[in-house]
Amino acid sequence: MSTTTRSDGRTYDQLRDIMIVYEGLDGVDGSARFGFGQTQSLTSVSGPMEVRPNLEQPSQATLDISVRPLVGIAGTDSKALSTNLKAILAPALFLSHHPRTLIQIVGQALCGTESGSGLGSVGKGWNATLVASLINATSAALVNASSVPMKGVICAVSVGRFPSASAATLVLDPSEAELPHLVGGGCFAFLFSSALPLTPSSPDELPPCSLLWTNYTSSVVYDDTELRQAQALAEEGARKVWAAMKESVSNMERTAQCPAFNRFKSAKTESRVKKDTKNLSESEVDDDKMEI
């Protein structure tokens, strides 16, 4: 692998700073914002809840996923992404535990590349890194909601390929600035679950993981060796994402920003929250509650 540093000083296998915030949105059961540096997505999860009769399924919950880009109306590529997200989540959730219900997931991109006219433009709205951040935000939102039983957590990263004369130059988590120079790339989503069989390469403190979804495409010819390298690189990155997600779960209550969320907490956690907001007086906290 090339050891040259990238435009922002990262090595080829270094992710940008991962940011996970549990937004505590009002009208939904769980929500989370996930970002690789500036590339961020916000996802909300509601369910299991009442389902319209035409969507009802007798033996499992219905997944209704909609995905919105930052700019413009959702086009064919957003529709395709929500279909892919449904296919990614179906094996990871225990949908048969809640038949005849609806699990509604809404994903929103919080950053977008410049959009073309829609004709002759490939992936201009949804690049691989944004897709990865959306998948991770969905996983975090499902953990935040804690209402849908999950087989495991899905962590995704993107891999990009720079043009080079000899072997492929693969980089993890390409940033917006690097995207125009790539000749290929894709997103890899892994399922981390203790239900999966252990592999010799999995480290002890993490559950075993398996590739769940990928869309690796390149305009330059590549072979399966490169695909394997890309997958291995992505697996390492996904492990780091999993570790970041695990750490964020222990901070979940503290990062919740909505005061109404705090209102229903137990006294013990309320005192912890009050300690954190020690700069705010009691009346100010009450005013925030009133606004809702």
Added chain:
Amino acid sequence: MAAATTSLSASTSAEDALRAQTFQRLHPKAYLERFLEENIRPDGRELDEWRDVSVHMGSISTADGSALVRLGDTTVVCGVKAEITEPELDSPEEGFIVPNLDLPAICSPKFKPGPPTEEAQVMSDRLNDVLVTAGVVSPSSLCIQPGKAAWVLYIDATCINYDGNAFDATLLAMVAALRNTRLPRARFDEETGRTVCSRKVQEPLQIGRLPIAMTFGIFDGMHVLSDPTSFEEPLLDTVMSVTMDDDGGLVSVTQVGLGVIGKQDILPQCITAAKYRCSILAQQLHTSS
């Protein structure tokens, strides 16, 4: 059924067929499992066998290029129409392609009349990705006058019979139709500001790589089925699609679902099988006309 119980003679093959069809409708998964236990599929193929493919080009005279592809029973018709337009502002020296797949109600009872279904939209998006990334038609070859005029190719595919694996069939049809396309020679007239096309001289498109897709499915976490039919498709846990060009180089690999059987990763095995299949299909594409 009452006739079978009252008569002492052996039941006729027609009644057996009806019973088998009823079982297939009511318990599709068990039906497929029974077949796979004997290492055969309901349509008589081996697990790694592909259906016969036939490609006919140039059947639609009103289109600039056309192709008809039959992949087993799945039939896709594709036509290419070229129009002249102004290039996009951020790429003034390039034309572009607009591929689209339509899955109308005529091809299968799964699709109802009305706006394009989710399946058609998703497949159109995937086809767009593959065709543009593989560079089947170089966008700069579609330019007539930088900033003023360029060709836009509307590649419209319609499925007239759906028996599974429409993606493979449609990609083959689109690539064949593009190979068959002939555009009139165009010249931009500076004085009038209009493009003039020759009635007599027609030139074929500058074709780059020819991507060919091969789709596999994993059933029940145990069996790998290549080229699934419309009966097998909804029963698959995982679908893997390998797109290669005619030289055997990979263009795109998509996997939806867990891709392991036991502890073994299936993707490398699929890529090897796809390479072999691709060489056969590429030969067929080159020899058909």
